[in-house]
């Protein structure tokens with residue numbers, strides 16, 4: 001055992017300490033939420049460095065988000081001070097980009113390859129589907145995208161898929177053709193999609209053992225956080241990286257001047273890297289992306305002799321929060337029961353809240369946050385979670401009105417805005433001239449009078465002459481296009497060439513010694529972008545536009561320019577490609593600026609691994625949690641339950657669970673039902689608060705009580721929807737046929753029976769006071785009254801459940 005590095009193991013419990021100090025080929029740490037897995041990983045890295053068992057460059061740590069990577073690096077630095085540079089702490093994707101940019105040549109890729117996001121991918125698939133008339137067979141870009149992604153996560157390509165598919169089925173034949181064309185177009189554009197980043201790296205390592213050997217001998221310690229969420233491709237990548245280097249390769253590397261023999265064992269090979277993985281199968285929430293919890297279960301089989309460490313003490317949450325989490329997750333079958341405990345004590349009860357509408361719910365949350373803030377809780381230590389991004393609308397509306405400082409983590413979608421994508425497409429076209437998608441995007445942005453016929457002419461010319469789209473642009477003069485169009489295309493091609501030249505380092509002075517380093521280019525990403533925006537007229541077009549929205553668009557482009565300036569300042573040696581990579585890898589959980597002093601709003605998926613003093617889990621309704629889409633899939637409700645478990649276990653001190661009785665979704669307002677998961681939490685743990693409009697209801701105010709009143713004698717919710725097998729699709733969407741609606745469930749919360757309202761009627765609302773009906777729209781349970789309240793303004797209310805009466 002290494003000498004105990006006291007500072008690093010002080011305060012750790014014996015199991016945590018064992019995991020930090022273990023030295024051997026394989027270590028598996030399995031433990032529930034908040035038991036210190038990530039902390040152990042961080043201390044283990046610091047320990048390896050401090051005990052000199054590893055150099056920083058020999059460590060590869062994989063985290064799930066860039067943010068988690070930055071935090072881990074920061075913590076190791078905090079534990080060790082300097083001397084931690086050269087470590088790779090990154091996500092799977094960034095590690096792979098780094099490797100691929102270096103080794104691109106080997107697999108016939110330009111090192112400036114573009115990374116396509118999901119929107120780019122869909123544009124390409126849309127075009128292919130249209131070209132092949134595949135839409136008539138029911139193919140949609142989103143559907144094909146999902147299927148291709150799943151296959152790539154399994155390391156399949158079009159050919160391997162075709163070998164196993166039934167090629168007598170025209171549908172399958174068509175899918176294979178789409179898949180093939182998709183792969184070809186990406187290759188032609190020197191572009192990779194997100195799944196390719198992993199898949200191509202695995203391919204690189206398998207096809208080029210010598211290249212693989214460089215990384216296998218470099219990384220001596222590989223550590224993976226959130227291992228339960230790795231998919232097959234990621235699993236394979238780890239497998240490749242931890243392979244031993246064969247004696248022949250060791251000899252070859254040695255003969256090429258790489259001093260590697262000292263790493264070899266008596267057999268002459270370099271043993272595989274030591275692997276540490278950390279995970280919690282109860283927090284596996286990415287099965288839809290192909291994550292496979294068997295990776296954890298089968299770790300011991302894959303790595304015989306692995307040490308397994310279990311952590312059981314939770315250091316994050318109060319007992320009440322833990323008990324709720326344990327109770328919920330206990331309903332999943334097929335899991336090992338964990339005995340999580342905490343020394344913190346019971347703490348406060350969980351607060352439950354049922355609002356009439358999503359706005360009610362949001363108002364409650366805003367009020368509670370203010371109360372927490374007044375009692376001394378920092379805004380930044382408060383988070384609000386939801387299942388779908390659409391739920392932010394009501395929250396943001398109320399938060400803005402309440403002047404609550406907040407930020408939507410990963411939801412700003414700054415880089416998905418059209419004007420930002422336009423500006424980025426200019427930069428991409430400079431970095432990767434093969435990227436046809438980017439070129440097509442900027443060809444007529446801003447408007448230059450270049451229409452679809454011209455684009456087709458260019459594309460056809462490129463294809464016939466086997467040249468790139470960009471080269472076709474340069475040859476525009478010979479294409480017989482109109483003079484104005486030709487001039488516009490040539491001007492654009494020239495602008496891109498100019499910008500590319502700006503990036504070429506200046507030639508060294510003639511009298512410089514031959515081996516002197518080339519002088520670094522002083523041109524920055526911001527200079528290039530600024531040149532492109534001015535030269536293309538993009539920014540002016542937005543600024544001079546009469547469309548009021550263009551003002552905001554111009555501001556966004558200015559913001560992008562400001563970001564490139566910051567980037568240049570923070571990364572003086574970085575290149576344009578580095579900037580593009582960074583933007584591409586800004587994953588859901590990452591914001592470029594990590595504003596402090598604000599409440600964080602994020603999806604439950606994004607919340608993984610984080611912790612807050614106070615946590616609000618919102619929209620705990622059937623159809624949202626479990627989500628309608630997952631509910632009907634095998635394993636769906638169990639995965640959604642894990643998602644809920646992840647949400648609950650983020651809370652340290654205060655947990656709030658809320659829902660609304662009606663919610664607007666997909667443009668319709670629907671009656672919402674309490675989630676089946678709520679009743680899995682023992683009643684005594686939750687203190688239910690009511691919606692103001694329910695002030696006169698008797699006998700408790702939680703959804704359970706409300707439901708009980710609807711079903712006399714029942715003290716539990718109907719067993720029909722407490723089971724995972726119950727189809728949520730059927731339970732949350734009112735069926736169209738009369739009488740087939742969810743009989744005593746639609747109305748689980750409040751029921752105005754067959755109350756009818758007509759325009760002109762006066763009503764009284766529990767919250768908004770008196771008002772006049774101006775219009776009635778919709779049918780059946782979805783009938784909506786448009787009401788002009790005397791003091792509360794205009795509102796739309798679901799007649800069936802709104803707290804209203806005719807007066």
Ligand code: ATP
Pocket residue numbers: 011012013016031032033034035036037038039040280283314315316608609610611649
């Ligand atoms: P998750 O499953 O949610 O990712 P985790 O198992 O990775 O959780 P950590 O985030 O590492 O847990 O730790 C949870 C909290 O408990 C952190 O605030 C951490 O600093 C604290 N903690 C962990 N171990 C100890 C310990 N031995 N003493 C004091 N605090 C600890």
Ligand code: MG
Pocket residue numbers: 037038039225609
């Ligand atoms: Mg963790």
